[in-house]
Amino acid sequence: MTDLTSFNLMEQGTLECPFPAYRALREQAPVYRIPQTGFFIVTRYDLVMEAVRNTEVFSSQINQAASGGGPGAYPEVVELYRKEGLLFASTLISADPPLHTRYRNLVNRAFTAGRVRGMQGYIQQIVDELIDDFIGKGEVEFVAEFAIKLPIYIIADQLGVPRSDMQKFKDWSDASVPIGLNIGLEAELARARLVIEFQRYFLERMEERRADPKDDILSDLVNARLEEDGNPEGRPLNGAELLSIIQQLLVAGNETTTNAFAAGMVLLLENPDQLALLKGGDDKLMRTFCEEVLRLESPVAGLFRVTTRDTVLGGHEIPAGSLVNLRWAAANRDDKVFAEPDALDVCRRNAGAQIAFGVGVHFCVGAMLAREEMFLGFRTLLRRLANIRLADGHEKLEYHPNFILRGLKQLRLTFDRAEVSQAAE
Ligand code: HEM
Structure with a gap:
């Protein structure tokens, strides 16, 4: 039996490969108070489901850290935000019903299954253009040259902002994610400056859309109307x-999908038998592969809730006001739900039961879009590249030190050009 005090979930070594720790927790303490942090982590599938569905007790009104106002924020950071007039509101991910429902109704339409199906040709074109850019070289840093660019181009296009601002979006987006670790004052200040820059940029773009609406999400949002009690309009x-x-x-919309691509590519390299099955070109297997990537690597490893009152989960007492991390990544390898949970199986019948997109009212707005990007991306990569392998000297894989988002820093690959038929191209 693994001694639960023998690992620290916040340490880089455990973050790189947390799965044995998750197994030990599921078996011995599925609701566990992490000694180094004081917050709880829930690792069993049934208990994560129970908590996430109970939004009255497990509230989402907690994700304020991204704006610097969260618990434990440095006074210098709070002061910077105050001076610069940071705008902060709790919407979507940090709101509970019924307010959450009102915001959610405004964005639900953006990426419905039907709308995403209509985007297939457009996504395919970006996938092909990105591959065109590196296929002649026989090598690629897959994270920077494909996995980052695809989702960020798509979300930039949908919002209606120029792709040439991609580096800014990437920096702002990285700055907005609370990584769940103490990164120090200077780094927090640098993050805060980027958040402020982001706000200025988008306030300007919104003014432009008010004056001159376009067919994009920014225009939809500036013209949207939020339901209000006693105000039918x-x-x-x-x-x-x-x-x-x-x-x-x-x-x-970007870091998550980026990480799913990098993780999926590593799974392909580690599982040549499964890769061979996918090379057969069966789209159904490819869709299952995408679910398996999400299940096994869960790019959003876990998200927080705060308890609104004393409660009991799985027989464990949790006091009011506790932070609780619902660990999708651990639930997704629960052997009570998934047979041989650590294995990639592109024929797995219940792969779709994975909960990497969350569950219930906060279920990911972009799930359909992310799935389509992954499906078209991986299908095209396998059609156009052959003999993909880790580049010599780059076999060691390093993950970002982040408790919330699991993602590779780099993935250097070499490959041959596949002999594809014109039709497949
Ligand atoms: C592989 C890619 C992705 C993963 C793993 C992922 C994961 C998640 C998870 C776990 C949640 C639940 C949050 C919670 O319960 O607190 C969530 C919510 C959300 N996701 Fe995603 N996501 C992905 C891609 C996307 C994309 C492409 C978009 C937008 C275009 C998006 C937009 C959102 C938004 C706006 C929410 C908040 C929804 C709400 O609170 O109602 N996500 N996502």
Whole structure:
């Protein structure tokens, strides 16, 4: 039996490969108070489901750290935000029903299954263009040259902002994610400056859309009306609400999908038998592969809730006001739900039961879009590249030191050009 005090979930070594720790927790303490932090972590599938569905007790009104106002924020950071007039509102991911439902109704339409199906040709074109850019070289740094660019181009296009600002979006998006670790004052200040820059940029773009609406999400949002009690017409969103929603679309819409691509590529390299099955070209297997990547690597490893009252989960007492991390990544390898949970199985029948997109009212707005990007991306990569392998000297894989988002820093690959038929191209 693994001694639970023998690992520290916040340490880089455990973050790189947390799965044995998750197993030990599921078996011995599925609701566990992490000694180094004081917050709880829930690792069993049934208990994560129970908590996430109970939004009255497990509240989402906690994710304020991204704006510097969260618990434990440095006074210098709070002061900087105050001086610069940071706008902050709790929407979507940090709101509970019924307010959450009102915001959610405004963004649900953006990426429905039907709308995403209509985007297939457009996504395919970006995938092909990105591959065109590196296929002649026989090598690629896959994270920078494909996995980052694809989702960020798509979300930039959908929001209606130029792709040439990609580096800014990436920096802002990275800055907006609370990484759940203590990174120090200077780094926090640098993050705060980027968040302020992000807000200025989008406030300007929103003014432009008010004056001259276009066919994009920014225009939809500035013209949207939020339901209000006693006001059947609703009211326009204010600047803080607009920024909060845009920030979430931008952050959630790129880093997560980037990490799913890098993780999926590593799984392919580690599982040549499964790769061979996928090379057969069966789209159904490819869709299952995408679910398996999400299940096994869960790019959003876990998200926080705060308890609104004393409660009991799985027989464990949790006091009111506790932070609770619902660990999708651990639940997704629960052997009570998934047979041989650590194995990649592109024929797994219940792969779709994975909960990497969350569950219930906060279920990921972009799930359909992310799935389509992954499906078209991996299908095309396997059609056009052959003999993909880790580049010599780059076999060691390093993950970002982040408790919330699991992602590789780099992935250097070499490959041959596949002999593809014209039709497949
Ligand atoms: C592989 C890619 C992705 C993963 C793993 C992922 C994961 C998640 C998870 C776990 C949640 C639940 C949050 C909670 O319960 O507190 C969530 C919510 C959300 N996601 Fe995603 N996401 C992905 C891609 C995207 C994309 C592409 C977009 C936008 C275009 C997006 C936008 C959002 C938004 C706005 C929310 C908040 C929804 C709400 O609170 O109602 N995500 N995502």
